[in-house]
Amino acid sequence: MSDPVLGLLGFAAALSLIAFGVPVAISMGVIGALGYWYMNGWMGVSYILGSSPFESIFPYSFSVIPLFVMMGVFASHAGLSRALFNTINAFIGHRKGGLAITTVAASAFFGAICGSSLATVATIGRVALPEMKRHGYDASLSTATVAAGGTLGVLIPPSILLVIYGLLTQSSIGQLFIGALIPGILGAVLYAVAVMVRVRLKPEIAPRSPRQGWSERLRNLGQVWQVVLLFALVIGGIYLGWFSPTEAAAVGAVGAFVLALFSQTLNRETLKASIHETAGLTGMIFFILIGAALFNFFLENTGLPQFIIAQIEGAGMSPTAVMILILVFYIVLGCFMDAMSMILLTVPLLAPIALELEFDLIWFGIVIVTVAEIGLITPPIGMNLFIVQAAARDVPQSTVIRGILPFILADVVRLALLVAFPALVLWLPGQAF
Amino acid sequence: MDLGQLAKLARGLINAFAMLGVIAYGAAALVTVADIIGRRFGLPVEGVVDLVQLFVVTGAWLVLPFAFLTAAHVSVDFVLDLLPHAFVVPLKILGTVLSLGLLGLMLQQGYTTFLTRTMFGDTSQQLGIPIAWYWYPLLVGMTVSLLAVLLELGASLKQERQS
Amino acid sequence: ETTLKVSHYLPAVHGIHTDFIEPWTQQVTECTNGEVQFEIFPAGTQMGNVARQQEQVMAGVVDIAHGLHGIPRGRFPATSLIDMPFLTDDAGAASYALWELFPEYLSDEYNGLKVLALHAHNGGVLHTNEKKVETIEDMKGLRIRTPSPAVSEMLSFLGADPQGLPPGEVYESLQRGVIDGTVFPWDPVKSFGLNEVLNYHLELGAYTVSFFFVMNERSYEGLSEEAQACVDKYSGGDLVAKFGDWWDMWDAPGRQDAIDAGHQITELSDEQRAQWEETLQPMMDAYLQSVKDAGVDNAEEIYLAMQDKIAEYEAAQQD
Ligand code: NA
Ligand code: NA
Numbered sequence: 001m002s003d004p005v006l007g008l009l010g011f012a013a014a015l016s017l018i019a020f021g022v023p024v025a026i027s028m029g030v031i032g033a034l035g036y037w038y039m040n041g042w043m044g045v046s047y048i049l050g051s052s053p054f055e056s057i058f059p060y061s062f063s064v065i066p067l068f069v070m071m072g073v074f075a076s077h078a079g080l081s082r083a084l085f086n087t088i089n090a091f092i093g094h095r096k097g098g099l100a101i102t103t104v105a106a107s108a109f110f111g112a113i114c115g116s117s118l119a120t121v122a123t124i125g126r127v128a129l130p131e132m133k134r135h136g137y138d139a140s141l142s143t144a145t146v147a148a149g150g151t152l153g154v155l156i157p158p159s160i161l162l163v164i165y166g167l168l169t170q171s172s173i174g175q176l177f178i179g180a181l182i183p184g185i186l187g188a189v190l191y192a193v194a195v196m197v198r199v200r201l202k203p204e205i206a207p208r209s210p211r212q213g214w215s216e217r218l219r220n221l222g223q224v225w226q227v228v229l230l231f232a233l234v235i236g237g238i239y240l241g242w243f244s245p246t247e248a249a250a251v252g253a254v255g256a257f258v259l260a261l262f263s264q265t266l267n268r269e270t271l272k273a274s275i276h277e278t279a280g281l282t283g284m285i286f287f288i289l290i291g292a293a294l295f296n297f298f299l300e301n302t303g304l305p306q307f308i309i310a311q312i313e314g315a316g317m318s319p320t321a322v323m324i325l326i327l328v329f330y331i332v333l334g335c336f337m338d339a340m341s342m343i344l345l346t347v348p349l350l351a352p353i354a355l356e357l358e359f360d361l362i363w364f365g366i367v368i369v370t371v372a373e374i375g376l377i378t379p380p381i382g383m384n385l386f387i388v389q390a391a392a393r394d395v396p397q398s399t400v401i402r403g404i405l406p407f408i409l410a411d412v413v414r415l416a417l418l419v420a421f422p423a424l425v426l427w428l429p430g431q432a433f
Numbered sequence: 434m435d436l437g438q439l440a441k442l443a444r445g446l447i448n449a450f451a452m453l454g455v456i457a458y459g460a461a462a463l464v465t466v467a468d469i470i471g472r473r474f475g476l477p478v479e480g481v482v483d484l485v486q487l488f489v490v491t492g493a494w495l496v497l498p499f500a501f502l503t504a505a506h507v508s509v510d511f512v513l514d515l516l517p518h519a520f521v522v523p524l525k526i527l528g529t530v531l532s533l534g535l536l537g538l539m540l541q542q543g544y545t546t547f548l549t550r551t552m553f554g555d556t557s558q559q560l561g562i563p564i565a566w567y568w569y570p571l572l573v574g575m576t577v578s579l580l581a582v583l584l585e586l587g588a589s590l591k592q593e594r595q596s
Numbered sequence: 597e598t599t600l601k602v603s604h605y606l607p608a609v610h611g612i613h614t615d616f617i618e619p620w621t622q623q624v625t626e627c628t629n630g631e632v633q634f635e636i637f638p639a640g641t642q643m644g645n646v647a648r649q650q651e652q653v654m655a656g657v658v659d660i661a662h663g664l665h666g667i668p669r670g671r672f673p674a675t676s677l678i679d680m681p682f683l684t685d686d687a688g689a690a691s692y693a694l695w696e697l698f699p700e701y702l703s704d705e706y707n708g709l710k711v712l713a714l715h716a717h718n719g720g721v722l723h724t725n726e727k728k729v730e731t732i733e734d735m736k737g738l739r740i741r742t743p744s745p746a747v748s749e750m751l752s753f754l755g756a757d758p759q760g761l762p763p764g765e766v767y768e769s770l771q772r773g774v775i776d777g778t779v780f781p782w783d784p785v786k787s788f789g790l791n792e793v794l795n796y797h798l799e800l801g802a803y804t805v806s807f808f809f810v811m812n813e814r815s816y817e818g819l820s821e822e823a824q825a826c827v828d829k830y831s832g833g834d835l836v837a838k839f840g841d842w843w844d845m846w847d848a849p850g851r852q853d854a855i856d857a858g859h860q861i862t863e864l865s866d867e868q869r870a871q872w873e874e875t876l877q878p879m880m881d882a883y884l885q886s887v888k889d890a891g892v893d894n895a896e897e898i899y900l901a902m903q904d905k906i907a908e909y910e911a912a913q914q915d
Contacts, residue, residue, distance in 0.1 A: 022528040029535050040657070047655040048642075050542030054571055055645060060482050061765065063465075063489045066458045163764060166789060169609065173767050174792045241773030243469045244765070250465030250485075253458075276499070278458065279451035283500025286493045290539075297642040351609070472757070475737060482760050549651070554890070555668040559748065559760040564668070 003039070007304030010035045014295065015380060024386060025284075025291035032294030039301050048297050056290040060246070065119055066282045067249035071256045072123030073277050075230065076130075077270045078260035084127070084227045087220040089135070093209035097199035099135055100145045100206060101192045103128040107146070108188040109231075111153015117339070117376050118285055119249075121150035121384045125391040126277070138205035139395045141198065144403030146391075147377050147384040148191055151411075154339065154373040156184035161343055161372065165365040169351045172362070175429040179362050182424050183370060183414065190410040198406050226263075230255050284390055288383065309350060319357040323419060326350065327371050334375020335382075342372050363425045367418050374411045377404050440587065443580050447498045450577060454495030461488035480560035487557070490567050494574030501532070501581035522593055529586040533579060540575040547572065597630065598823070600815065603637040603653075604662035605646035610787060611846040613638055616838075617662060620830055627826035632819065634660075650808070654708055659815040665806045666744040672705045673890045677899050678716055678806045679746040680880060682873045684906045685719025685801025688840020688913075693905035694806060695836040701898050706808075710816040712831035713809040715839035717781045718847055719801030720747070724777035725770050728796045730862055732875055741766050741778035746883060747803050751779075753879040767793060779803070783843070786850035791857050799863040802872065809835075 010031050017027035037045040084106075092098040103124065111120040125146045132142035154161055157177035166173040199206045234252045237243050243251060260266045260274075312325050333342055347368065354364045376384045379401045389400055418424055465485055468478040478484065516524075547568045555564035602621060606612045613636070621634035637643035643652060649663025650671060665672040666679065675694065684690050694702070694714040703711075722729055722740070729735060736755040742748045748758040759775055763784060769775045770793040778790070779802075785791060809831075816824060854861060864872065887895040 017531070020524050020527070022524075022531055026528065026532050026535055030531050033535065033538070043655065044657050046542045046545070047652070047657045049539050050544075050546035051648065051651070052642075053539050053543060053575075054546065054568065055648070057490055057493045058486065058567070060486050060761075063461055063485050066489060066492055067462050070455070070458055070462065163767065171789075172792060173789045174771075243465075244769050244774045246765070247465050247469055247774070250462040251469065253462040254466045257459075275452055275455045276503075278455050279496035279499040280503050282458070282493060283496040283498075287497060287500065293642065300637070300641050300643075472739070477739075477757055480760070550668075553668075553671050556670050558667070558669055558745070559758075561669070561745070 003302040004304045004307040006035065006039070007299055007302030007307075010295075010298055010302065018380060024381065025287045027291070028288075028295035028381075029291035032291070032296070032298040035298035036294070036301060039298070048294060052293045052297065053290045056293045057286050062289075064246055064249040065285055066278065067253045068119035069122045069282050069285075070274075070278050071249065071252035072119075072126040073274045074253070074256035074260045075123075075227075076126045077265060077274050078226070078256060078263040079265050080127075080224075080227045080230070080256070080259060080263075083220075083223045087217075087224045089131075089209055090212045090217045090220045093135070094211035096203065096208065097141075097195040097206045098209070099128075099132050099137060100141055100195045100199070103132070103142075103145045104149050104152070104188055104191045104195065107149025108152040108156060108184070111150060111156060117150045117154050117373070118383060118387055120153050121146060121387045122281055122285070122391065124149060125388050129388075129392050135209060136207040138403075139392065140399045140403030141195070141205045142403075143388045143392050143395050143400045144407060145191075145195065147382070147388040147400065147404060148407035148410075150384045150387075151373040151376050152184060152187050152191070154376070155180050155187065155366070155369055157181065159369070161339060161369045162365065164343055165347055165369060169347065169361050169365065171365060175362050176365055178429045179366050179425045180369070182428055183366055183418055186417070186424065187370070187411070187414055190414050191407060194406040194410040226259050230259060281387075281390060285387065288386070309346065309353070313353055319359070320419075322353070322357060323359070323367075326353075327367070327415060327419075330368070330371040331374060331378065334372060335378045335380060339369075339372040339375055342375060343368065360422065360426060362429060363418075363422045366425045367415065370411070370418065371415060374408065374415075377407060377411075379404070440584060443584055444502070447502050447577060447581055447584075450495045450574070451499035454492040454499075457488045457492035457495065461485045461492065464488065480557070480562075483557040483560045483562055487562060487567060491570040494570035497574045498577040498581040501578050502585055522590065525586065525589060525593075529582055532582045536575055536579050536582065540572070540579070543568075543571060543575065597633060598819065599633045599635055600659040601635050601637065601643070601657075602660040602662075603641070603643040603649060603658040605639050605644050605649060605664070606662075607787070608636075608638040610638075611783070611842065612662065615842060615845070620835070623830050624823075624826050627829060628823045632823050632826070650709075650810070653810055653812050656812050656814065658812075660712070660809070660811045662807060662809045665808060669745055670890065672702075672808075673887050674705055674892045674895070674898055675702050675714070675806060675808075676744075676746070677884075677887060677892075677895060678902060679744050679803060680883065680899065680902075681746065681750050681802050681876050682869065683902060684804065684910075685799075686840065686906075686910070687716055687718040687804070687843035688837075689906045689909040690716035690804045690806065691836050691839040692909045693902045695833060696905045697898065697901055701894070701901065706810065708813050710811040710813050711808065712811055712827070713835045713839075714806065715809075715836060715843075716804040716806040717783070718804070718843045719799070720779045720781050720803050720805070721785075722777060722779050722798040722800050722802075723785060723790065723794045724796045724798075725773070725794050727776060728860060728862075729777075729798050732872060738776040739774070741769070741775050743779065743805055744803075747779055749879055749883055750802065750876060753876060763788060766790065770794065781843070782847035782850035782854075784850075786853060791850070791853045791859070794854070795859055797854055797859060797861045799861065800872070801864065801869065 014027050014031040017031065018024055033045055033049060036048060088102040089099060092102065106128065107120055107124045110124055111117065128146055129142055157180055159180060162176045162180060163173055166176050230252065233255055234248050237251060238248050308329055312322060312329065330342065354361060376382050379385060385400050385404065389395060389397055464478055464481060468481040471477050551565045556562060557564065602617060604612060604617060617636060621636065624632055625634065637658065643658055646664060647667050649661040652658045653661040665675050678690055678694055691714065694716060698711065698714060724738070727734065727738060732754055738756045739759055740751050740756045741761045742751055742758040748760070751758040761769060766778050767788055767790060770778065770790065816827065819827065884895050884899060
């Protein structure tokens, strides 16, 4: 049996376990370990079993995960989220799908700051899901909006994936950041359009709230000063150079805790609930990282991604056809892998092909990161789908997956636009440099 | 002491770990904020990155048993819902066995890696904190997680029988 | 036919990969008439973790690895004496000294490993964004990213505030003003795109950082005698001798970019270097003592031998 075939079998095996209800992290970890054992013997697998759990949690940059989760949990228990949503609802709640569009905007905004898709979904989900539920939104719309919204921040700068792409291809990180702005905003706009279209087709999934008068709106505005303060501190601090985006998570967590203290909603019960929520959610995210690491050890060893790229390269097609094939490859791969692993694994192989076909590397990078982030919401293995489901325990997976399709479609439209009109990416960096 | 009391004790321990873990996250946040404020006045926290890593690693491993106990980890249920009810319990046990097997092997091999790295005298980059301090939470967290997986199986089997 | 796994922690576009490791594997494959093939795992793969290179090759997960002596800290205390400030700013000299000292002084640190080469990069440069640094006084209070304990101690001693950040976070930290500068050779300035967020460069030549290229002993012994001879042929002294020119070549584009961007590059005069070195003397004594405390009883002897070998190399260069 050739190694790439073994890789395919590994995928199939992991998916079967997942389908039969074995936790995702355990399925990926078990198949990864077994596959690696088969290929490299006991010595090899014992080494990765012993070291990768430690390595998967150790990096300093991962500190944003628990700290932004804490920020979200405390902000929610301080009543901040509710105040924010009431206010936005007062302004646009009477429009079709108003709260879902608000969620998209809030996700883009928050994701831009924190750069971690997982943390964005966890934080915004904690805030937005109960509010949409309270306003009678259909679960397939609300959960999918949160899951999809989480991907927006991956591209909008600062973006960890773009930094990594820049390092791998030696292209300018500054230009990548500027080039990502329009495609990032375009993504948010298309998501909002997806919400509006869906609501127009099925108005009952997003009941309109009654239109509120200006006195009501202003009264609500007076209650969100705390949220404004917290966001201004977190974002303003990053842009003024007071702290790095990684450190911003700590500022957000401490700030939210202080606000919760002053809001007088913090008692024994809410404190206990906050601790349990933080513990459950972060424990789960970290364990998925461990399972994914084991699986990627195995996958990398099979050479499956390299094999597929070699096939694409060898087919002798036009540049546009190659680009479309690469995108299809990423979307399929993204069904099973997380964005970071995909970029790290494939960009070193794809960059030479891109250069040969005379693609602009800035444009190529933005398109690749865009398509990689789609992987976060494509079933069966989409990290954001899992996390939103962990935040909304009563919603079955099939409901989330049903709701996500319009957003995937919106992303495909965005990709098509970026491929057809490279100026969407390249115009802004051209103005700046 | 009977099995029920033991289980209750174990739950108490896991809950306490979760609380300690979140407090460790809090410590990571506080030490970062102290550094951000302190460095404005020339009083930075020395080795803040080492400390943040230590607190986050400690938090992550201490909350893990809680995530297993409350089955907070995600799984897919749409195929399971289509299967006859008789399959539910065997599949549940399969999941538990795989979890225990994976965690057990990770713990055993992790212990070996721990011995190697402490033998080498590895330390953190800035403050030179012995690497063992970054490993104790992993060893403790994984051990208690094994317990949590069993408790969770017990609880969900009990629920099955009642339904 | 045998396939050997080679891992390192640099991106596949770095000179270490394109000029050194990839051609090296091709040479050995050709020499063995295809008997020995290679599979390379660079940064970004699961095998590409900078802190795990030595361990992976010892565990036999890979057969050959290229890594940094200083990460994790403290595994090669004797070899890491080459990191001492102001020993040399020349990659060729430092690499030569390491290889000359290896059999007598350093080999104990490589049990279970077949050492194919040791090398070190050119003298590090102090890069800053807002503040121009020319004298020791200018260093006061600056937040500087540091690569190793020796450099951290040097910066603290000079009144700066060392920060241990991963290389990947340097760009953003500089852009946001979270740090004021970084010490790096020129090569990563290019590969991390740092010239966009820097303005001043002080060519201190104050320190170097060293690397190993090692093979698992069992993997080596498992090869046929002909294949072993091929590995030997392309390793050792001949390979080590190439690093001086390689590092010059890898550093050149970063420096050229800075010149093209109109940055100010300052070089320390010999007198200034001597002055910095004198100021740092107490710190260097303390550092030697700490290496001794870590179990390298003959730390001073090794340090002096390194100085001798470097002088020997420099003298030979001038002939
Ligand atoms: Na971002
Ligand atoms: Na996916």
